[in-house]
Amino acid sequence: MFTLTADQELFEATTAQFLAAHYGSERIRQMRYAPAFEPEIWQRGAELGWTSLLAAEADGGGSISGNGLLDLLVVAFHFGRHAAPGPLLGTNVVALALGRWGSAAQRQGPLAGILSGVGVAAWAGPVGQAARVQVDDTGEHLVLNGAVACVDGAADAHHLVVSAEIDQSITQYLVPLVSPGISLSPLEGLDLTRRFHRVTFTNVRLPTGARLGAPGEGSAQDAELLDVMAVLQAGEIAGAMHRAFEITLQWTLDRYSFGRPLASYQEIKHRVADLRMHLEASEAAAARAARAVGERAPDASTWAAAAKAYTGRHGPEMIQDCIQLHGGIGVTFEHDLHLFLRRAVTDAQLYGTPESASRRVAQLIETPESLVAAR
Amino acid sequence: MSEQISVADFAARARGWLPDYLPAADPAAAQFFLTATGSSDVEDLARIQTCRALQRKLHDGGFAGICVPPEYGGQGLTPAHQAAFNRELRGYDYPAEIQASTFIPAMALLLEFGTEEQKLRHIPAMLRGEEIWIQFLSEPGSGSDAASAVTTATREGDQWVLNGSKIWTTAGWYGDWAICLARTNWDAEKHRGLTVFTFPMSTPGIEVRRIELVNGSREFCQEYLTDVVVSDADRLGEVDAGWDVVTRWLYHERTIAGGSKYVTGQGNQSTEGPYEAAVMAALAREHGTWDEPRTQELIGEARVLGLVRSALVQSVTRKMADGALPHHAAAILRLFSGMATTRRASIAYELAGERGVAWDPADRTDAQVALGYVVRQAACIGGGTTEMARNVISERLLGMPRERRADSEAFRDVPRGPGTSRSR
Numbered sequence: 143m144f145t146l147t148a149d150q151e152l153f154e155a156t157t158a159q160f161l162a163a164h165y166g167s168e169r170i171r172q173m174r175y176a177p178a179f180e181p182e183i184w185q186r187g188a189e190l191g192w193t194s195l196l197a198a199e200a201d202g203g204g205s206i207s208g209n210g211l212l213d214l215l216v217v218a219f220h221f222g223r224h225a226a227p228g229p230l231l232g233t234n235v236v237a238l239a240l241g242r243w244g245s246a247a248q249r250q251g252p253l254a255g256i257l258s259g260v261g262v263a264a265w266a267g268p269v270g271q272a273a274r275v276q277v278d279d280t281g282e283h284l285v286l287n288g289a290v291a292c293v294d295g296a297a298d299a300h301h302l303v304v305s306a307e308i309d310q311s312i313t314q315y316l317v318p319l320v321s322p323g324i325s326l327s328p329l330e331g332l333d334l335t336r337r338f339h340r341v342t343f344t345n346v347r348l349p350t351g352a353r354l355g356a357p358g359e360g361s362a363q364d365a366e367l368l369d370v371m372a373v374l375q376a377g378e379i380a381g382a383m384h385r386a387f388e389i390t391l392q393w394t395l396d397r398y399s400f401g402r403p404l405a406s407y408q409e410i411k412h413r414v415a416d417l418r419m420h421l422e423a424s425e426a427a428a429a430r431a432a433r434a435v436g437e438r439a440p441d442a443s444t445w446a447a448a449a450k451a452y453t454g455r456h457g458p459e460m461i462q463d464c465i466q467l468h469g470g471i472g473v474t475f476e477h478d479l480h481l482f483l484r485r486a487v488t489d490a491q492l493y494g495t496p497e498s499a500s501r502r503v504a505q506l507i508e509t510p511e512s513l514v515a516a517r
Numbered sequence: 518m519s520e521q522i523s524v525a526d527f528a529a530r531a532r533g534w535l536p537d538y539l540p541a542a543d544p545a546a547a548q549f550f551l552t553a554t555g556s557s558d559v560e561d562l563a564r565i566q567t568c569r570a571l572q573r574k575l576h577d578g579g580f581a582g583i584c585v586p587p588e589y590g591g592q593g594l595t596p597a598h599q600a601a602f603n604r605e606l607r608g609y610d611y612p613a614e615i616q617a618s619t620f621i622p623a624m625a626l627l628l629e630f631g632t633e634e635q636k637l638r639h640i641p642a643m644l645r646g647e648e649i650w651i652q653f654l655s656e657p658g659s660g661s662d663a664a665s666a667v668t669t670a671t672r673e674g675d676q677w678v679l680n681g682s683k684i685w686t687t688a689g690w691y692g693d694w695a696i697c698l699a700r701t702n703w704d705a706e707k708h709r710g711l712t713v714f715t716f717p718m719s720t721p722g723i724e725v726r727r728i729e730l731v732n733g734s735r736e737f738c739q740e741y742l743t744d745v746v747v748s749d750a751d752r753l754g755e756v757d758a759g760w761d762v763v764t765r766w767l768y769h770e771r772t773i774a775g776g777s778k779y780v781t782g783q784g785n786q787s788t789e790g791p792y793e794a795a796v797m798a799a800l801a802r803e804h805g806t807w808d809e810p811r812t813q814e815l816i817g818e819a820r821v822l823g824l825v826r827s828a829l830v831q832s833v834t835r836k837m838a839d840g841a842l843p844h845h846a847a848a849i850l851r852l853f854s855g856m857a858t859t860r861r862a863s864i865a866y867e868l869a870g871e872r873g874v875a876w877d878p879a880d881r882t883d884a885q886v887a888l889g890y891v892v893r894q895a896a897c898i899g900g901g902t903t904e905m906a907r908n909v910i911s912e913r914l915l916g917m918p919r920e921r922r923a924d925s926e927a928f929r930d931v932p933r934g935p936g937t938s939r940s941r
Contacts (some may be wrong), residue, residue, distance in 0.1 A: 391915060406918040411911035418910055419852050423829045430828035448824040451817065500817030501810060507798045507820060 149206050154216045156190055158223075165226045167478040170334055178227040178335040179262075179298035188259025192217050192230060196238040196370070201249050202257045203241065211370065211436030215377040215428060222381025222489075225481040227335030229262050229295040231374050235367050236263035236303050239314070243355030243363060248316055252301050264299035264319075266290040266341060267371060267493045268364045275306040275343055277315070284315070284353070286323075286346040294492065296326055296339040303367075304341075305360040312360035315352045322346070333488040334481065368493060369435045369446035375489035376428035376449035379457035382482035382489075383421050389478060390417065390464040404467070413463060420460045424453045447502040454496030458487040521594065528601040531580060538574050539609040558735075565649070565691055568612035572646030575611070575781065581644040584778040585628070590641035596778040596838060600831075603782055611782045615649050617900075618687060620779045622769035623650035623696050626713075630754040630762050635715070639694070651692035651718070653683035653740065654766065658933060660685075661905045663698065663763055664708045665924070665933070668742060670699035677701075677714060677752070679722075679745040685899070689738025690725050692718055697742075698766075700928070702757050707928040711759030713766075716747045730895065732888035770900050771847040771909075775830030775854070776837065791886045792861040794820035797868055800882065804872075812868065819864045822857040829853055848909035855903040858896035866890040 164183055188194070195210035195217075197203025206213045214234060221230050233256055240253040255261025266275075275288035286306055296302060302317045317324070323346035326339040355363050391414060394405035404410050431449035435442045461483040465472035472479050490496055522530070556564075575581040576590070583599040585591020592598070624643050627636055642648040659665040668681025679699055686692075694717050702710030722745040728737045754762045769777065790796065797816045801807040833850055836842040865886045866873045873890060876883035897903040911917040924931040 391917075394917070403918065405911075408908075408920060411917050412904065412907040414915065414917065415848075415852065415907035415910035418915060419849050419856075422833065422846075422849050423825050423853055426828040426832035427825045429832065430824075444820075445824065447817075448821045451821045452825045497814050500815075500821060501813040502817065503820045503824075504794070504798065504813040504817035507795050507816070 146212075147207055150213060150216060153191060153206055153213065154220070157187075157192070157217055158220050160187065160190060161220050161224045161226050165224045167225075167481055170225050170227075170481055171475070173227060174334045178337055179229065179295070180227070181262075184228050184262070185259035187228065188257070192228075193233055193237060193259055194257045196234050197241045197253065197257060201241050201253055203237070209433060209436035211373060212429070212432045215373065215432040218374045218377030219381035219384070219425075219428075222378035222383075222482070222485055223385045225333070225335065225382065225485040229264065229298060231371060231378075232264040232295050232299065233262055234374065235265045235267075235371055236301065236316075238370055239265075239303055239354060239363065239367055240316070242366075243314070243359075244316070245351060247351060248354065252316060255300070261301070262295070262299045263301045263303065264293055264295045265367065265371070266293050266296075266302055266304040267368060268305065268361075275304055277306040277308045277313070279308055279350070282350070284348045284350060286315070286317070286343040286348065289340060289342040291340055292329060292338050292492075293341045294336055294338055296341050297328070297337055302341065303354060305364055307360075311358040312364075313357045314354040314360045314363050315348065316354045317346065317348060317352060321348065331488070332484045334484060336488060365443070369443050371493050372446040372450035372499065373428065373431045373435050375493070376424070376431060376453040378489045379453040379486045380421070380424040380428045382486040383424055383453075383457050383460055386461045386464045386479055386482045387417055387421050390414070390467055393468055410467065413467065417460050417463060420456045424457060427452045444503055444506045447499040447506070450490075450494065451496045451499035451503060453486075454490035454499060458483060458490055461486055522598075524595075524597045524601045527594065527598050528605055531602050531605040534578050534580070535605060535609055538578055539571065539606075539611060542608055542610045562691060564614065565688075567610075568615045569646035569649070571610065572612040572615065572644070576645045581781075582624075582640070582779075583781075585624070585640060585644065589628075589636050590644045596834070599778050599781070600834075606782050612646065613782055615646070615688070616780045616782070617770070617773045618652040618692075618696075619643050619648070619650045620781070621772060621777050622652060622766045623694075625769045625777070625779050626696065626753065626762060626766055629765055630713075632750075634750070635753070639715075648693045649688055649691065650694045650696060651686045651688045652766075652770075653686060653695050653697035654763075655683065655685045657682055657684050657739070661902050663767070664711065664760060665928075665931070666698050666700055666711065667933075668697070668699045669703075670701050670712060670714060670747070672701070672749075675749045677747045677749060679714065679716075679742050679747060682739065682741050684728075684737075684739040686738045686740060687736055689740055690727060694718065695723075696753065696766075698759055698763060701759075703929040704927050705757060706926065707924055707931060708760040710757055710928055711763065712756050713753040713759045713762040714747045715751045715753055716745065720745050720747070722746070730892055732892040734892070767901060768844055768847060771851040771906070773900055775826070775850050776834040776847055789823070789861075791865050791882050791889065792819065792858070794823060796882070797865060801868060806868070815864045815868055819861045822861055826853055826857050843914065845909050845913035848906040848914065851901060852903050852906040852910065855897035855906070859893050862886075862889050862893040862896070 194203040195205050195214040217230065237253060237256045240248050244253060252261055256263055274290055275286055278285040290304060299319055302319055303314055304317055305312050305314050323344045325342045329338040329340060331338045394410055394414060395403055397404045427449040431445040434445040461479065465479050468479065471477050572581065579592060580602055582591030583594050583602060584596060587593045624640055627639055639648060654663055656666055656668060658667060668679060668683060670677040670679045694715060697714045699712060699714060700710055701712040722743045724741040726739045727735045728739055729735050794816050797819055801812050801816065806812045830850055833842060833846050837844055837846055869883060869886045872883045873887045876887060912919050
């Protein structure tokens, strides 16, 4: 959907076929109570390129089109289309962080692991304003205390990137999840194949080399990662919308009421036209944002927040309308639509709601001097 | 074509040219009809003179008709060149108000259906700002159903005589030439008895009446045609094949929301006036409401709609150009534009609070926002209703069943109101 080059098209086709072969909707439904992470499938995905697109060639990564985020958007879109399991978002965000700010040791160890598909990472992205984890720096080692309320994929990950505060200065750390003092407490969640945990740090001792990036840069780094996460979430939401739309259009053609297909009623046609418009707009917004964020353009944050705000607001609503057009079957567990609603709304609400994304867009508006003068 | 200037070089040339030739846009002077309040006819006509002069500057600078073949006065370049120029043009004043209807649909239709003589006669003059065109499409009895036109053209030798009435013409009171849909055969099915004509507005028998919209805008007109004589040489396309022309006419009309290679800048609005999020933010700061979360949410939403519209226009235009989407996808742009504009009008109005009900006469922005709210739905009506856009998307783009027709017999037998009954 976002492809521009023949290489991207091939990449998209391979990913789409792979996901279709492994993650049909029946399989997703069955994973409700099963472990949602399948390491061998994830490693094959890594071989397809799912984990290396945001890393530099020098670190063993590389993009297809020159803009790795635009390439990764294709994967996110198809993850959305299948409501597919796997630590796609967290692992890639951490890969970007390690490539951008990681020490040589962090790049050679954890990053190389991520690229091969053997290593999995999670990001305790910012949710509120204040850091939720405090750090003590003894000079010889670091001690972390505190908790993060909701982390996606923490139980399957080897490493966690988390921001922690010392003396009102926030810094990022790369924490091995096997470190003593870390405990995970599972949450219940909407998405059938995403597992969320509360992560608690109790006197977790880390070497000073666990610091990721310069001291005091944690919030700025989190903001950059948030932009990337917003683009990937928008891509997943657009994919979920795409699948829901496809199912719904076919349904209106196949389902007959009062002797004629639903698709012949103008009320239904006009609703479907609106859905199609929101789908096209969501795809366009996600792609435009991927371009800006991938190129680190000056307006990257505005585009990222705009894509998140638009898809987050209209994606779940659009799928709800798809359910309405289905009637009773649409709210049954055996139907597929809810899988895409769950995925879309999970992406919409996490790492900032659509409303907070809208406020961010407003806060980023630059008022030209000419407007001030004109007032 | 091997020596065609690259897009980057063309953009660089535009960057160098623009500061010396075009004035800066005045964001306070919204020319958008939804927010056009308080300007006098004298001011409006002066602005049109400015548009003609600006168009002449574009022409002389080599930036008019970027996608028009050189033999008709254009540059013979690609949509990518036009898009690059539009990007460079941001912040400058340009002849926004004459893009529609002169360049789309009129010039686009001349290029597609005109004789060589017609193209040579009109297109260079359009590009020089000497001919402003208007469209005679809608009639008092036919809006969305354009094919039910009853303005009639009767052949008399090598001339045609037109009688009837047209409505919703922008620039009707100052335009130079008209492109007009008329019925030439009442015995054929309604789409098959239509023909398109062109004629100068100075032709005897055309009476123009200004229409006042609820916001005070007097941009639109109704015309009465009484025995208007048109030369057969000014007919556009074949006799009784006017619907072929209208199909493209409606397509070009939908691309005013974006996506036309013949439109300079952002179509008929150089600025979005009070619907520009930066204007909303400046107003909120001035009135001390900026720090309210609801204010920022609304302003952010307005900005998001503007951004998504530009991304959508870019994406759909590219997909239509490379065949990934059929040209009917332009209806998505029209629908989005209508929905986004009405929503932004509502956001601006909500932000205005009491000032949207009663305002200081010195504050034209408040007046624009308040009256813009009252005329809001025009954004979903003018240029083809959003209902028609939804029909195009569902039927043409998605292949859903067409509406059942009640007008497939000879047009003279089609009911046109409660007073008419079928003759058989």
